[in-house]
Amino acid sequence: MKDAQPRTVYLKDYRVPDYLVDSTRLRFELQPRSTLVRSELHIRRNPAAGTDLPPLVLDGVELELLSVSIDGELVPASRYQELPEGLSIPVDKPEFVLEIHNRINPEENTSLEGLYLSNGMYCTQCEAEGFRKITFYPDRPDVMSTFTTTIVAPKQYPVLLSNGNEIERGTTEDGRQFVTWEDPFAKPSYLFALVAGDLQHVEDTFTTASGRAVKLQIFTEAKNIGKCDHAMRSLKKSMRWDEEVYGREYDLDIFMVVAVDHFNMGAMENKGLNIFNSACVLASPKTATDASYQRIEAIVAHEYFHNWSGNRVTCRDWFQLSLKEGFTVFRDAEFSADMNSRAVKRIEDVSMLRTTQFAEDAGPMSHPVRPDSYMEISNFYTLTVYEKGAEVVRMIHTLLGADGFRKGSDLYFERHDGQAVTCEDFVKAMEDANGVDFSQFRRWYSQAGTPVLDVSDEFDAASGTYSLTIRQSCPATPGQQEKLPFHIPFALGLLGRDGEALPLDTAGNTEQVLEITESEQTFRFHGFAQKPLPSLLRGFSAPVKVRYEYSSEDLLFLMRCDSDEFNRWDAGQRLAFMALEKLQEDFRQQRPLELPPALVNAYRSVLQNRELDPALVAEILALPSAQTLAEHAETIDAEAIIAAREFARRELALALKDDLLACYQRFHDDREYSPSAADIAARSLKNTCLSYLCVTEETEQLALAEAQFAAAGNMTDSAVALAALVNHAPEQVAQSALESFYQRWQQDTQVVELWLGLQSSSAQRGTLENVRGLMQHPAFELKNPNKVRAVIGGFANRNFNQFHRADGSGFDFLAEQVIALDKLNPQIAARLVTPITRWKKYTADLGDKMRAALQSVMDSGKLSRDLYEVVSKSLA
Ligand code: TRP
């Protein structure tokens, strides 16, 4: 395990590398407990760093060093120095060939970085700093090298893959086979990949815009070969889209994807050889939900898009992570919006951002999109770097328009192809291509925290002038007390009495993007007979919180009339928020709870509206989640949140029963499964209705769920019905449904993960005892992050009610699991601990218990650097 020394890395300390690696030749002799690695590095003094010859310092972790040679001559051990995390070698010439032999142990590698085994298959994960667990190397992204890789393995591993093109294969004297791969594109070590196993594959071809044929292959264990079609279709769509929207073609003759069961994240964009978490690539109509179909499409696209935004142009250092991740998330979000419903995609992304990223921004790990420092970079693969980073790119897109943005991205790719660059370089290309000044806009990269906009308005009837005053502020975050004003694109529309879109200028435009740059600014609009109603921050044009005193009537009006679909949904959310906040307060004051009839009526008319996209209706009907309410609260009163939300859900279900039922029946059919946007929308609305109906716990409604569960021809219908039964049906019914589901699907890893997650997140029966029971189930495996996320993560992140039990046992349980996991997989341990790091925001009764649980982690012994960083910063 890595040391927990509080070593901190600072952006301000960045220096160019002392030595460059022009080419890298690797040879692996694979054996589970003793893999031999030979590396031959063609090294050259970096002219940009100087002309003296400092020692060559290489990164290396958990490696057994066997030998070091320079230009064919063995360097005696007395000449070099082994460091705690590396190797220092004296240098006496500006250019030389370094050869290193070392040994590693893939079988014992449970951290899932470096080279490891997953179900008997060898695979690698090198981002961010995993290559140093394979061999000694300058493991930093600004060292870019070509790679030639030979893999030698026994016959049980017929498939041997690495980056680039296969150039040779054969059999060694002792009967093992080998394959050599060559990647002509210089890349940083974090994009290196190797796979070896007994794998099957599906194959297709894609012809690029310029007429080159690219071979596409998806590799998986034989049992999953029937689950690759959707990913293949998604890949081809992504390749076409990147040509059409960004003018970017694929560059190698082959593109490979491999599905792996043990994986810390979603997927990895290794050059020409993407490695995917099985859950993010495998799907079949009978076994995958709509959500996973859409997730797969998005992640396949995301990794593919990295070939340009990440690989051809990469990051200079890890502080620039959002350069590739923020941009690529923006690209995949736009792709998904083009393939499906744009409004619904935006709503999903914004709800996630508001709930989880806003919470991160307000918590102890809050950091800017481009952090200034870190202890462990793995902890910075965050919602802020990814999702807020994507919002920052989206704002540039909004400010420049689609054409201006395209000019900027063309210049960026042209100017920096083959380079390792910074967020600054990205912004500069956007500026230069458009002749604009983004000096102030750059603060989005350096200042943490979620800005708040306080909006007020005034109407002067005499002159017909409407003025909108916007004040911006941003809360203090760790290490940043004061913030300077942000440059904020603020999309605005104004509605008249009849819901008509009013012209905002003499040209008759009915929507305008205001550019907010000061702490307080007033915008004036003329020529109105009556006070208009503002539709603010349309499409969520900036990652900020908007405060404006809307009345319930205003919100009902916007829900009905706003031409911006996102804001129609948002108006519904605000209305629900107001009701839920009042319910929380009434609960605390022990007053009787009552749901405002206006909310019920608004939901009813949405349910009855046949013009709206059913997926949008489903989004509007979904009450803000408990997590969202928690993020919004000044102090989190978990008991009040749970009481308010459960009351509201039940009241809505009872009051709207007939409409819910009618809507359910309207969309319930047994057509053949298709993951088309229209079919997904229909299922989404139908299942939203079913879930509400079951909240009543009435026999007739539960019978609907039982019937749907028994007859379901696809996993979406099946899983929703099962979840409804688990949450609301009598114990016996729920148990037998769970049992029959498991009997049917126990051979299918992805479905079993779903089955586990559904139980651990069940508000009724997903009690702690149940979760502990699941951890003893044969399907559970502590070394598999998907299983951990399903059971422990499901409980801590998606079971607000049970996790926040008043006795604090949920927090103690999490602390206990985090301690155990840290010994196996520090990255997963450090992520999993998040829910108890937010203790300061809770009412004292729960907050103190959370803090105590966190302290018990700190006191449990030596922590990994990953976990140490998160825990120490959260206790501070
Ligand atoms: N670059 C990957 C992505 O976002 C992220 C990733 C995959 C990763 N696996 C990882 C990051 C392991 C850190 C550790 O597409």
Ligand code: ZN
């Ligand atoms: Zn990515």
